[in-house]
Amino acid sequence: MNHEPDFLQNLRAEFSGWRLWIDRAIVLGYAVLAGLFVVGFTHAAEWAFALFEGLFHRHPWAVLLWTPALTAAIVWATRRWFPGAAGSGIPQIKAALDPELPSERRGLFASLRLTLAKIGLGAAGFAAGLSVGREGPSVQVAAGVMQHAKRWLSPGSTIDMRALLVAGGAAGIAAAFNAPLAGVVFAIEELSGRLEARASGVIITGIVLAGLVAVSAFGNLSYFGVIRVPHLDWSLLGPGLAVALLSGVAGGLFARLLIASLTGAPQRLNHWRRRYPVRFAAACGLAVAVIGLVTGGVTYGAGSEAVKQMLHGEAPLSPLYTLLKFVATWLTAWSGAPGGIFAPSLSIGAGIGDAIARLASPEFGPALIALGMAGFLAAVTQAPLTAFIIVMEMVDGHAMVLSLMASAMLASLVSRMISRPLYETLAEHMVGVATGRLAAQPQEPVAREEPPRSQ
Structure with missing residues (x-):
């Protein structure tokens, strides 16, 4: 038989455990930090591309040496030290969420180390003049930050690694596009397939706080402004x-x-x-x-x-x-x-x-x-x-x-x-590559494991 909620009893339960509020504060702090990392990546990418444009306008033909040389250096560094940072970043987070992937190998796709590498190497791609975007990488950047919160949460916390990864990925999209609603839908449609009740609070919190950080940095403006839509018939x-x-x-x-x-x-x-x-x-x-x-x-x-x-x-x-x-x-x-x-x-x-x-x-x-x-x-x-x-x-x-x-x-x-x-x-x-079912190709992140402490 269903009973109506007891407000006072629920209120006492909420404030009875101090560790619960510490866990929540940790998640809130990491959500803000994820937004700051995305904002930093945005500034780094814009600065790097401005550097390239300056070179192109002053010495157009120099890009025939600059772009291939820098691209080769980026790929060499990626393969040598940060193979998990190659490519977009969205497939990596989807791979980290795959139930077939052993938990100890999640560090191949999402970690603070890869977040820092993604920012540096992603900005270098803009400096090379490559045809790249920063929105997909922002998913891996923010998810790498959010997953790090797990090491500070209490052992009995109901906030699991999957919720943190989804929240980080969604926050990355929201902050990169200044589109919070898109972050929610992205979490459901592309990352998780569903929004579980116990994880929804973490995800929405990550999106809101990361979005607020982005709005504080760039203003509450549409990415492409406001289009002039004529009467549609x-x-x-x-x-x-x-x-x-x-x-x-x-x-x-x-x-x-x-x-x-x-x-x-x-x-x-x-x-x-x-x-x-x-x-x-x-x-x-x-x-x-x-x-x-x-x-x-x-x-x-x-x-x-x-x-x-x-x-x-x-x-x-x-x-x-x-x-x-x-x-x-x-x-x-x-x-x-x-x-x-x-x-x-x-x-x-x-x-x-x-x-x-x-x-x-x-x-x-x-x-x-x-x-x-x-x-x-x-x-x-x-x-x-x-x-x-x-x-x-x-x-x-x-x-x-x-x-x-x-x-x-x-x-x-x-x-x-x-x-x-x-x-x-x-x-x-x-x-498949990470679990040994498929042979590795140049882009697959199998070269090195992340230390267990960064999981």
Whole structure:
């Protein structure tokens, strides 16, 4: 028989155990610290990319030496000391959450050591001018901070390692995009698959505190500002459908290409990548540098400035930019350098929407660009809810909720016909390598264990 809660009894229970409140204070402190680490990473990445842009504007041809040399150095250092920091960071946290992974091997994918390495090597990728984002790495950065709280919690604490990792990953997305709602959905859709009642408080707390730290540092502003959305009617249906379908096909192909490249599909180039990973990284860096020179520097970095220009109708970019950004992002990921694909994916999706808008309805340009961003990101990640909420919060596009949702859902559906889920497949591969079920490729983090004390 169910009884109504006894307020006084519950209140006494809450304050009866001092250790419970110490545990909560520890989690709160680490959530703030996770936000600070993401903010620090953001500043480091922006400073590093400004350094690269200064070099590019003063001596454009110097990037033909600078980018491949620095890319080779990044990959060498990553493979030598921090193999778990390679790539995006989201597959690593999904791998750390995999029940098949022994708990003593979680340090291969999430630790304070890897957090510091991810910040340094990720910023170096921006200094090299690679086509990278910082949002995916922010997931590994924040999760690495949050998991460290476990060593200070009481033995009987109900806050487990899984809850801390999910909370950290979600906080990383929330702080990086200044999109708290996206952090919650990301935790459910991409990391955990469900939001358990006992873990929900930790996750929401991490998101709120890390988000507040980011807002304090950068202001309560939308990532791409506020777009000008015209009156939407049935005339947008045809162009919007074209954007969603094209984004789904392109995103599915991109995910399939990355999976084949990063899991060591039996190809001649991957054979060379296995034998000479540093030389291969230098070749990828040289190709990215050449692409950047051809586009006047537009394809370097995350591509956020290009998106802002498209949204405001300034300096329209040709469809060739979208294709070359696609290639540059793939080569950067294939090189094995630490860096994310979220922001470059948004840039590619924006280019698809901009191209359709110029062919069909220029007055719907901002709306179609937003649909392209949501569609391509959903197609690459096959996480449509996260994708459309991220875009909605980044452009303050609440007037387009249904349109963004439809574009993300349709593009994700098309992508599922072309490719397996990107992050899930990469995570499964990492777990297979870490447990010895699969042979190691150059990017897999099996070279060294983390000390048990950092678990």
